Structures are given as C-alpha cells and as structure tokens.
Amino acid sequence: MKTLLLIALGGALGSAARHGVNQLCLKLLGPDFPWGTLSVNLIGSLLIGILAGYFAHIAGWSQDIRSFCVVGFLGGFTTFSAFALDGVLLWERGAFGQMIAYVTASVLLSLLATGGGLFLVRSLSS
Helix, strand or coil: CHHHHHHHHHHHHHHHHHHHHHHHHHHHCCCCHHHHHHHHHHHHHHHHHHHHHHHHHHHCCCCCHHHHHHHHHHHHHCHHHHHHHHHHHHHHCCCCHHHHHHHHHHHHHHHHHHHHHHHHHHHHHC
16 A cells, blocks of 8 residues: 555656646747657656666665656656657647657657666666
8 A cells, every 4th residue: 555655646746747847848849849748758768767777776775666756756757648649639730740750759769868867877886
C-alpha cells in the first residue's frame, strides 16, 4: 500500500510539472506546435536515462523511491498519449509537414536524450 501511495503522489507531482511546462511553452512559443508535449517527453526521457543509470550504479535506493521517481513522477510527467493526440490533431489540420517533424523529433530526440542520460551517469560513476 505504501508503494502505491508513493506512486500516486509522484504521479500527481509529475502531472502538475507537465502542466507547468505546457503552460510555459504555450506562453513563450504559442499554440501552433505542440512544444509543451515535445519538451516534457524530451525532459522525461533524459531524466529516465539519468535515473536508470543512477539506480543501477548506486546501491541503497529502495524500490519505493525508484517507484516514486520512475513509475510515479515520470509516468505522470511524460505524455505519450498526448504525443499521439497532438500528432493526429496536426494531421487533421492538414499540417502534414509539422506532424512528420513533430513525430520524428519526439521519437529520435527522446531516444538520444535517454541515451545521453545513461551515458552521463555512467561516465560520472566510472
């Protein structure tokens, strides 16, 4: 039960953080491109890479803390379902070029960010 509550708390905090990033991107960059969703997916990918590398190399972190951070916070923060919806909405608007750029950037840059996070932690821990 404790783990479930920690995951729920992490999810609530991650969702609130996602909302903040979305609002900031909307204010700074406007509504014509889903910058907020792209941003949280890239940040979340970097963070999950960092955390996975950190938890794998540093002993002593409980499963509760790992669940809070990865399943809870990052699960609430990253937005693959929103990514899919934003892609479809761009397509429905006839913004095919933007849709292709958005989907490509989201997938490739998220992979690079995750790999970068893992590389960063591995290089710091060796």
